[in-house]
Amino acid sequence: MTAAPxxxxxxxxxxxxxxxxxxxxxxxxxxxxAVFRLLDDTVRAVGQRDPFSGANVMSRGIxxxxxxxPTVASPMYKQVFSLDTGRCLDTLGYEPVGGADPDLPVWxxxxxxxxxxxxxxxxxG
Amino acid sequence: xxxxxxxxxxVVGGGMVAQRLVxxxxxxxxxxxxxxxxxxxxxxxxxxxxxxxxxxxxxxxSELTLGDPALxxxxxxxxxxxxxxxxIDPQRREVTDRLGTVHRYDELVLATGSRAAVPPIPGTDLxxxxxxxxxxxxxxxxxxxxxxxxxxxxxxxxxxxxxxVIGGGLLGLEAAGALTALGAQATVVQFGTHLMDxxxxxxxxxxxxxxMNAQGIAVRTSTATTQIRPSxxxxxxxxxxxxxxxxxxxxxxxxxTGVRPRDELARAAGLEVADRGGAVVDLACRTSAPHVWxxxxxxxxxxxxxxxxxxxxxxAEVVVDRLLGGDATFPGADTATKLKxxxxxxxxFGDAFAASEGAMEVVWADPVGGVxxxxxxxxxxxxxxxxxxxxxxxxxxxxxxxVGTALPAEPGAFLLPEGGGGAPSVELPDDAAVCSCNNVSAxxxxxxxxxxxxxxxxxxxxxxxxxxxxxxxLPLVKTIVGTELERAGIAVSTALCEHIAxxxxxxxxxxxxxxxxxxxxxxxxxxxxxxxxSGPARGCDICKPVIASILASLGNxxxxxxxxxxxxxxxxxVLANIQKDGTYSVVPRIPGGExxxxxxxxxxxVAQEFGLYTKITGGQRIDMFGARIEQLPQIWxxxxxxxxxSGHAYGKSLRTVKSCVGSTWCRYGVQDSxxxxxxxxxxxxxxxxxxxxxxxxxxxxxxxxxARSKDVGVIATEKGWNVYVxxxxxxxxxxxxxxAEDLDDETLVRTIDRFLMYYIRTADWLQRSARWMEEVEGGxxxxxxxxxxxxxxxxxxxxAAMQAHVDxxxxxxxxxxxxxxxxxxxxxxxxxxxxxxxxxxxxAERGQRRPATDxxxxxxxxxxxxxxxxxxx
Ligand code: SRM
Ligand SMILES: Cc1cc2nc3c(=O)[nH]c(=O)nc-3n(C[C@H](O)[C@H](O)[C@H](O)COP(=O)(O)OP(=O)(O)OC[C@H]3O[C@@H](n4cnc5c(N)ncnc54)[C@H](O)[C@@H]3O)c2cc1C
Ligand code: SF4
Ligand code: FES
Numbered sequence: 001m002t003a004a005p006x007x008x009x010x011x012x013x014x015x016x017x018x019x020x021x022x023x024x025x026x027x028x029x030x031x032x033x034a035v036f037r038l039l040d041d042t043v044r045a046v047g048q049r050d051p052f053s054g055a056n057v058m059s060r061g062i063x064x065x066x067x068x069x070p071t072v073a074s075p076m077y078k079q080v081f082s083l084d085t086g087r088c089l090d091t092l093g094y095e096p097v098g099g100a101d102p103d104l105p106v107w108x109x110x111x112x113x114x115x116x117x118x119x120x121x122x123x124x125g
Numbered sequence: 126x127x128x129x130x131x132x133x134x135x136v137v138g139g140g141m142v143a144q145r146l147v148x149x150x151x152x153x154x155x156x157x158x159x160x161x162x163x164x165x166x167x168x169x170x171x172x173x174x175x176x177x178x179x180x181x182x183x184x185x186x187s188e189l190t191l192g193d194p195a196l197x198x199x200x201x202x203x204x205x206x207x208x209x210x211x212x213i214d215p216q217r218r219e220v221t222d223r224l225g226t227v228h229r230y231d232e233l234v235l236a237t238g239s240r241a242a243v244p245p246i247p248g249t250d251l252x253x254x255x256x257x258x259x260x261x262x263x264x265x266x267x268x269x270x271x272x273x274x275x276x277x278x279x280x281x282x283x284x285x286x287x288x289x290v291i292g293g294g295l296l297g298l299e300a301a302g303a304l305t306a307l308g309a310q311a312t313v314v315q316f317g318t319h320l321m322d323x324x325x326x327x328x329x330x331x332x333x334x335x336x337m338n339a340q341g342i343a344v345r346t347s348t349a350t351t352q353i354r355p356s357x358x359x360x361x362x363x364x365x366x367x368x369x370x371x372x373x374x375x376x377x378x379x380x381x382t383g384v385r386p387r388d389e390l391a392r393a394a395g396l397e398v399a400d401r402g403g404a405v406v407d408l409a410c411r412t413s414a415p416h417v418w419x420x421x422x423x424x425x426x427x428x429x430x431x432x433x434x435x436x437x438x439x440x441a442e443v444v445v446d447r448l449l450g451g452d453a454t455f456p457g458a459d460t461a462t463k464l465k466x467x468x469x470x471x472x473x474f475g476d477a478f479a480a481s482e483g484a485m486e487v488v489w490a491d492p493v494g495g496v497x498x499x500x501x502x503x504x505x506x507x508x509x510x511x512x513x514x515x516x517x518x519x520x521x522x523x524x525x526x527x528v529g530t531a532l533p534a535e536p537g538a539f540l541l542p543e544g545g546g547g548a549p550s551v552e553l554p555d556d557a558a559v560c561s562c563n564n565v566s567a568x569x570x571x572x573x574x575x576x577x578x579x580x581x582x583x584x585x586x587x588x589x590x591x592x593x594x595x596x597x598x599l600p601l602v603k604t605i606v607g608t609e610l611e612r613a614g615i616a617v618s619t620a621l622c623e624h625i626a627x628x629x630x631x632x633x634x635x636x637x638x639x640x641x642x643x644x645x646x647x648x649x650x651x652x653x654x655x656x657x658x659s660g661p662a663r664g665c666d667i668c669k670p671v672i673a674s675i676l677a678s679l680g681n682x683x684x685x686x687x688x689x690x691x692x693x694x695x696x697x698x699v700l701a702n703i704q705k706d707g708t709y710s711v712v713p714r715i716p717g718g719e720x721x722x723x724x725x726x727x728x729x730x731v732a733q734e735f736g737l738y739t740k741i742t743g744g745q746r747i748d749m750f751g752a753r754i755e756q757l758p759q760i761w762x763x764x765x766x767x768x769x770x771s772g773h774a775y776g777k778s779l780r781t782v783k784s785c786v787g788s789t790w791c792r793y794g795v796q797d798s799x800x801x802x803x804x805x806x807x808x809x810x811x812x813x814x815x816x817x818x819x820x821x822x823x824x825x826x827x828x829x830x831x832a833r834s835k836d837v838g839v840i841a842t843e844k845g846w847n848v849y850v851x852x853x854x855x856x857x858x859x860x861x862x863x864x865a866e867d868l869d870d871e872t873l874v875r876t877i878d879r880f881l882m883y884y885i886r887t888a889d890w891l892q893r894s895a896r897w898m899e900e901v902e903g904g905x906x907x908x909x910x911x912x913x914x915x916x917x918x919x920x921x922x923x924x925a926a927m928q929a930h931v932d933x934x935x936x937x938x939x940x941x942x943x944x945x946x947x948x949x950x951x952x953x954x955x956x957x958x959x960x961x962x963x964x965x966x967x968x969a970e971r972g973q974r975r976p977a978t979d980x981x982x983x984x985x986x987x988x989x990x991x992x993x994x995x996x997x998x
Contacts, residue, residue, distance in 0.1 A: 013955045021663070021691040022698075024955035032962070035955065039663060054979075055707035056962050060695040060754075064665025066623070073666030075695035075703055080666065098979065 009119030015041065015111050023059035023072065028118055033107055034059035035116060036083055038070055044083035045107035045118050050074045051096035058104065131160040131201060134448065135220055135230035137210045137390065139165025141174055141434050142421030143236040144191045146441035151199055154449060160201040164222050166209035169260060170197055175434055178299045180263050181306045188860060213394045215414035234444060235391060235404055235419040239384035239432065244291065248353025253362035254378045257300045266379065270307045273376055285310050287374055289365055291350050292381035293320040295464055300379040301342045312343040312373060314365065319346055324462055324473035328490060329513040332497035336469045336516060339495065353378060386423045386430050399425040408454040410444050418444050431458050434594070435561045442564070459561045461525050463518055470518035475511025475528040476501050484510055489540040498540045507531050522601035526557035526567065559601055562594035570602055574609040582606055621890065622667040626653050629815060629890040633675050642681050644672055644688050670694050671890045674777055677813035678885050680933050683940050685947050696775035699951065700937055701757055704750060706965060706976040709757060711737070711749045712774035713764050714810060717784040717802030718745030727767040735760055738973045744781040744819070746772060751974065753961055755953040761938045770810070770936040778813045782806035783831065787824025787841065794824035796841030801870070808874065809881065811934050815888040818881065833861045836894040837877050842866070846873045850880055850908070853895035862905050865913060875924065879912035882923040
């Protein structure tokens with residue numbers, strides 16, 4: 001059963017503002033989020049801060065897949081993260097800076113009438 | 126960890142074996158129970174004497190350095206150079222050096238090597254007569270020949286210089302090769318019946334003589350020299366007189382009549398010395414005096430002194446083991462030799478003279494091609510006993526380890542050219558010695574893969590040392606590693622990633638031949654379909670940039686056109702280099718390092734207006750750091766307007782062509798190096814490649830542009846340009862090797878065109894040209910054959926590909942600035958494109974700003990906050 005999506009959370013942009021298989025940064029209540037449009041026009045959103053460098057750059061990484069799971073690679077030191085769960089799939093032997101969590105926080109992203117809406121999740125990342 | 130009171134080991138002599146001994150001791154004595162003092166007579170740290178002849182080509186002594194120079198910085202190691210030992214006193218356990226300093230020891234190792242033997246004939250002390258043992262010898266020889274050539278150049282009757290080498294052994298041939306390399310004629314005068322009579326038989330020597338003649342080296346055998354006479358005019362050496370009444374004019378003479386152990390210290394101290402010289406040692410390398418050991422050429426072991434480095438290394442390992450409480454003994458000498466100079470292969474191994482009872486010889490010879498190959502077999506024709514290979518020693522690596530075992534194939538299969546000559550593939554037993562220099566067995570190489578987890582040749586070399594000395598075993602080591610990896614299921618995977626099963630070079634060819642132009646087409650055609658999926662997956666951060674680079678190398682328009690944009694790494698995506706805080710650096714192209722004052726002013730103004738930290742780079746240009754992503758288009762608009770272009774500091778592409786000032790201003794310059802550098806930089810700008818490419822051009826041999834540390838180095842000569850290839854700085858520095866000499870401008874450019882294109886087509890992803898040269902078929906000679914002699918028939922194609930690149934070049938930044946679609950990606954936030962990243966924070970330092978450290982941030986010491994840093998209005 002598919003319920004009609006209700007627009008909750010925050011609208012960040014139109015889907016058309018995003019390039020397929022690339023990310024963009026968004027500011028949501030002062031928090032920086034990396035939003036990705038995949039090839040099937042679904043959207044994923046994770047934290048913009050790269051845990052391994054502390055810089056706000058995740059949206060600029062290369063999008064890809066590992067065993068079918070959509071991923072983004074940090075443009076800084078190339079760790080790979082799942083775009084579905086935010087989990088760091090490969091630390092490449094590095095440690096996150098300042099004892100941070102190696103995984104990225106995840107937002108629920110939905111496309112409603114051509115607009116991209118974000119909602120924080122509390123789910124396990 | 127250092128033990129409380131380490132014991133003191135003194136080593137006399139700083140040659141090859143001493144180096145190995147200290148290295149092995151420091152590697153194995155983890156507890157630091159020994160400290161070592163090395164007293165060395167030569168002024169250089171231990172160097173690779175085996176490679177001495179390469180000094181004529183390299184001219185750079187540092188290339189001969191043995192092992193890791195850090196060994197001599199170790200706190201438990203002291204190396205005293207230029208410090209010959211003058212006496213040893215085994216009773217008091219003391220040695221005295223030439224400065225009169227006394228060193229007490231717990232244990233003493235003599236590693237004094239040999240000296241060149243000087244035959245007892247008159248005239249060996251004349252100016253112009255040399256021996257061939259040390260760097261100093263070689264430098265003196267070279268200086269003499271160059272000096273003669275200069276004098277002659279001025280004289281009225283310039284004639285070729287005549288060189289003679291007395292002695293037709295391994296050393297004599299090397300010396301003759303060195304003389305020809307210096308531009309002198311060379312005649313080898315051999316007392317024995319044939320060349321290299323200690324290693325090879327008459328048939329092999331005949332083939333060798335023909336090959337020598339083909340190189341312009343004359344050979345005179347069965348000739349005893351009775352006297353060396355001075356020239357009446359110069360009083361330096363003038364000619365040789367022979368016992369048979371013959372004579373030979375010579376301007377330079379090299380004595381290569383063998384070596385004598387340097388056992389004078391041992392003799393004076395009353396140690397037992399063999400009749401024919403050498404400190405007598407037992408199988409543990411102990412001399413007759415307690416606490417005194419001898420290793421290398423000075424040691425007389427099993428009744429003889431061995432003039433090769435491999436047994437010396439084995440002795441060093443034995444002593445180290447003993448010092449650490451072990452009971453190792455000398456395993457016996459492998460006197461196999463393989464020699465290669467000027468492209469001539471000579472190898473001899475095992476019972477080369479068929480001296481064993483009932484031994485049979487199987488010979489194959491091609492007198493025209495100068496090839497001679499002989500296998501010595503046991504009387505039942507099954508067990509390999511030894512062999513001689515001249516002209517083509519490709520089977521050496523396979524055969525040598527098989528000595529003493531049954532031949533796995535018909536003898537003919539190892540001897541015949543084509544089909545069999547390259548040696549059939551053979552599974553070596555674990556105990557077969559693969560690397561004789563370092564005494565590494567096939568089993569050890571295999572274990573490096575199976576037990577120590579090495580996954581490539583480099584790893585195995587580091588872990589086992591196999592292949593790190595003379596290198597003759599490398600092809601074999603590589604094969605064993607490959608087989609073992611395959612077996613381990615680590616399938617010597619050349620696959621790029623889980624999406625593309627091809628290597629970069631394979632994919633490059635496939636894309637070129639199939640004429641594909643988009644990522645989708647490529648992944649559709651060559652992508653791997655994951656289990657359970659119907660179509661190929663969509664690639665990842667590994668294969669996407671590779672495919673992007675291949676498409677760009679093949680000329681597919683702007684790197685941000687259409688789908689290509691999604692493939693680019695952030696640097697290529699925003700045409701700038703990402704920095705640690707997520708901002709970018711901006712590097713305009715400054716061809717050849719030449720810049721007008723007006724250009725400098727513009728760069729200064731732009732940096733000032735945008736508050737960018739400014740620095741001169743190591744690549745002779747100017748880098749501006751700290752540009753935010755949304756500022757990049759504005760900055761570039763200013764630079765492009767002033768005539769600057771992208772410097773491609775972000776791309777795997779041409780970086781800079783570094784140049785010295787050359788004949789334009791410099792009093793020594795012989796060519797216009799700046800002009801050539803600018804020409805080359807403009808020609809190759811924007812050329813995408815497997816890794817970055819750097820060039821350098823120097824205006825004379827003083828080499829101020831450090832061109833030989835570049836992928837392509839060009840050095841001006843009186844007659845044109847010498848071109849060197851495969852140089853590298855970085856993690857594993859390497860000097861570029863000479864590819865061709867005295868080229869005119871056009872030939873130079875064409876040669877570099879072909880070199881770069883050949884590299885671009887066949888290298889692995891992220892493989893610099895230096896590493897590629899190590900792996901490409903045939904190495905330097907192979908590359909030369911392909912691009913200078915067109916042996917693959919691809920030169921026209923390479924030329925056309927480079928011309929296509931040159932014709933299609935446009936400035937990437939200019940193209941972005943005029944394309945609103947491309948400009949869209951430079952917003953900071955999709956919902957707030959002009960808001961700067963609020964987390965950026967800077968502090969001032971030496972008059973500029975730099976990112977604040979974490980400590981500075983938390984201390985609140987941040988002086989300049991990113992978003993509030995005003996752009997001057
Ligand atoms: C800016 C500069 C240092 C400086 O302040 O002088 C520099 C900066 C960087 N170098 Fe370099 N290298 C710079 C000259 C060099 C040189 C010297 C030279 O070119 O004469 C070398 C040694 C020569 C060589 O390349 O063989 C050099 C060897 C490297 C290497 C090691 C390459 C190797 O083969 O081992 C890397 C790592 C890599 O490329 O994988 C590297 C990588 C880098 C990167 C790209 C690291 C990174 O990914 O962030 C740095 C960022 C550049 C930027 O943001 O603009 N840089 N780097 C120099 C820029 C030159 C230019 O004008 O383009
Ligand atoms: C041109 C050339 C090519 C060669 N090619 C090959 C080859 O292809 N394969 C091969 O296996 N071997 C080759 N050799 C032989 C190889 O170089 C030697 O076997 C090896 O160097 C021996 O090492 P060593 O340490 O015993 O002696 P060395 O390397 O000679 O070192 C001895 C050192 O001790 C120093 N010394 C002597 N007396 C004193 C003293 N009283 N106090 C302080 N220091 C002292 C000497 O100055 C010297 O530096 C070649 C040699 C030459 C010259
Ligand atoms: S040497 Fe290291 S720190 Fe310095 S610029 Fe090159 S990569 Fe950066
Ligand atoms: S045999 Fe010389 S390095 Fe291996």
